[in-house]
Amino acid sequence: MALTALDEWAKGYSPLERRTDAVDAIGTALKLASSQSGPLPLLDLVRHKITGLPGPVCTALGETPVKYHINERCGDTVLGNVVLYRAIIKAASPEAAVALSTTSRYFRQKAEGLPYWFTIRSSEGLDRLSQKVYSTKNPQIHVRLEGHFSLKDLHKLREDLTSLNLSKTRGLTEDGVKIIATRCKQLQTLDVSGCLIGDAGAQALAGSVNLKALTSLNLSRNKIRDAGAQDLAGSVNLKALTALDLGNNEIGGAGALALAGSVNLKALTALDLENNNIGDAGAQDLAGSVNLTALTSLNLGFNSIGLKGAQALAGSVNLTALTSLNLRGNGIGDTGVQALAGSVNLTALTSLNLSHNSIRDAGAKALALSVNLKALTSLDLSYNAIGDADVQEMARSVNLKALTSLNLWRDYIYDAGVQALAGSEHLTALTSLNLEDNNIGAAGAQALATNGFSRRLNGIGVFFKAAAPLYN
Template sequence: MRRPKIRNQDRINSILPDELILEIFRHIGDKSSRDACALACKRWRHLERPSRHTIRLGASASPDALVKLLVRQFVNVRNIFIDERLPISHPIQGRRHGSDQSALSSLRLHFMTDEKSGSEESEPEPCYLSDAGLTAVAEGFTKLEKLSLIWCSNVTSEGLKSVAEKCRSLRSLDLQGCYVGDQGLAAVGECCKQLEELNLRFCEGLTDGGLTELALGVGKSLKALSIAACARITDVSLKAVGSHCKSIESLSLDSDCINNEGILAVAEGCPLLKVLKLQCINATDEALKAVGVSCLSLELLALYSFQKFTDKSLYAIANGCKRLKNLTISDCYFLSDKGLEAIAIGCSELTQLEVNGCHNIGTLGLESIGRSCMHLSELALFYCQRIYNSALLEVGRGCKFLQALYLVDCSNIGDDGICSIAKGCKNLKRLHVRRCYEIGNKGIIAIGEHCKLLTDLSLRFCDRVGDEALVAIGQGCPLHQLNVSGCHQIGDAGIIAIARGCPELSYLDVSVLQNLGDMALNELGEGCPLLKDIVLSHCHQITDVGLAHLVRKCMALESCHLVYCPNITSAGVATLISGCANIKKVLVEKWKVSERTKRRAVPKPLVPPAQMA
């Protein structure tokens, strides 16, 4: 974007006052447009910087220095997200003007895996954000409202104390994977009286003392709390949460050290609870009974890996939690059809249901859901060997608003079940099927004929699905995403039908298709100009010629996986890199990447990348 000039006269900067330009910037929501404004001239850059409210950082070579740079340049930041799980990477070609703008580049490209050794190309040894960097954040961004420090392992209580003391408007704090101690958490409780959200997952340095102090300090404001793998947080501190945090609406607990006593305290002390996620293997029916009696506003319940819960728990939830909309039960071996039937009758407003590995739940339970839960919009069945086609028949009859269906390793569900869904659930937008070997062309053809809103289809390792099914999908569904990895009967004809019928396709995974060739790639290039991500790994028939056709027309391509494609050579990889201006990630054998291609793809950045919004 350039500043308009007419006959050497600056008709904008000479007339418009700062206040009006600032007001224009406030109405620009798109990040790329803001970046363009910042590059127009020095005055616009100076005026635009205060409008940036969010910083996102991955791992960087000198995080403390980068933070200090950002503090000097952007004074009104409210939200900071630092995630050191993200690797150091380099921006693609395209140098920006000015060192500050170079720091903001977020385009990345990775070359991974060596076909012969199987090892990934080593990343540079990262450095980590320290207490000094966190102190710079606290002193520079005193208006901070949201702070996320994901796996920032060098941050301690000292850094957290500085944030607590300086950033008293803090509302959301995520410390996942940080080894902070009780002193830092106590300081947050003492100073941050507006804190509403706190994530303490994998904070191994915390004990009951720190959480108790926090509950005493922010009990009136705290609304969401997450705890996982904190071995020294027990029922003692949960009692404090139940006593002082009356406004809690969301609680997530994953711990072997928490028993009935702690859950009972929270259930009885936090009547506003709407979201409850539990993975506490020592809890029993007594805990869920208390939830059913006291938490009448509960809307989401997720139960993971319980060996002591029985149908009595679901009876209690069904009797008390009439507002329940979202239920997940995973690896709860003693729950049966009777419990699910009780939920269907008592919680008829249910919209989302996930059953994962609960081997005693079968057809009868799901049939009850189909008959009673007419508002169901999402259904996920994972490893449900006792659920048969008749269950999906009832879902198809009763759940007209179903929009998403996920089936994984459901060996007794076949074409008849999918046909029932297709004919009854015409609002279906997403269908994901994996390793359901009884589902074939008949069921998927029915989806293509009846589900005209389907945009996301995944059929991984469904051996009976072939080209005929994809022809029906191409003719009937406006797909944006398609995954047919491992569907060995699919070849050029099926993918060509998708290319001709789904012009808005943006994601495609055709890995492990042995019959796929260059003709399909050519058609994809012609018919799918919006394609951004494609996975071609283990496709033995495709060659550099087909890849060149794809690259020439798919100008939006950002990611391409080409591992174990024997007829793709270094020349094909070079064509991909040079022909795709937006490419960010290529997965390919290391030996297929020449030094010249590497230099072209990943020039060394001037400073570590960051993202501003």
């Protein structure tokens, strides 16, 4: 039949190209198609889990109303529709995309500007990467280094890297950071988490005039203290940053004050300071900052923030763009939660994490009755003292009906609370519910199974005190 010509076309690849997943996939697809009568929808081929056409292809194609078929034409138009070329190129591995771009002008056009991703574990790998020549203009090159690399090795890094991840490297020093900051002049994303570069490394990055294109910087787990935070905040070279991760460092109130007062960080939309020690004073400084008004995500978990800090955040007119707020592990208590629930400045929040905060009845009730938190889709109240009465209040609340994820892990919930959740007329949007390490027995399990409640959840965590089936 006519599809035999396509099979011959697939065989025309060179041995090197035939080793790529995508080429093998097309060959398999053609053989499968040639055994069918009439054109075979590509979506059906994807559902056969053909090697090289992974799930993203099916997702990409599923988002369009067009039904694609392998048609009877050969040559450059073998797959028929340019949207289909784009879907395959986007889902292919970097090597497969490069191979495909050499065989068809349609694939080549769709490969223009496509990101290239590489994981390199040796000096030889850096040599090969430095020698690669790309036909595309301004290629997006993303590199992840794993293992030990000497200063000499780092000098081999390409100057046109777009993204560099060093979180799996060992022995990165201040001198190494300086080499990276000097060579990689087109970096948009840099991850040096866990490299222990300290204040000296932070200072080296802050002082680099070559990092002006950087939009995302991950410096978590680096033993950075107030001095390092102050250098970053004072850098005129980091004005393009939209995401800054300083979690799990040793930053205190002085560092938080510097970040809050920085006129260079006005573009930030995401700031992570989890597991530092900024305290109430640091939270108050951040809340009062006119420079951080673009923030949509703020993580202040485990920072020794108490009532005063929570009240400052709730009363901030500068943080009205926040959609995600993480205050876990701070012990803000019921009064702090009441301040947040009553805030007219936090109405845009869709995600709120209040885990480990000594929340009891009054705090839970305030959340349930809050008309300001109606946009919440994710609420984490794990490791508190939430009981059955509190859960019943939440189950009756019309203000929490947008919730899709609710975490009540290790609270004080018994069967009555579970029955209230399962029977709620308002929590029908829930797709994820965590009830682990509570006191749920057979009656609670039966309630979850009633009316298919547990079946409509994509994720459920339950630890039963007695063996009981979830489904009838």
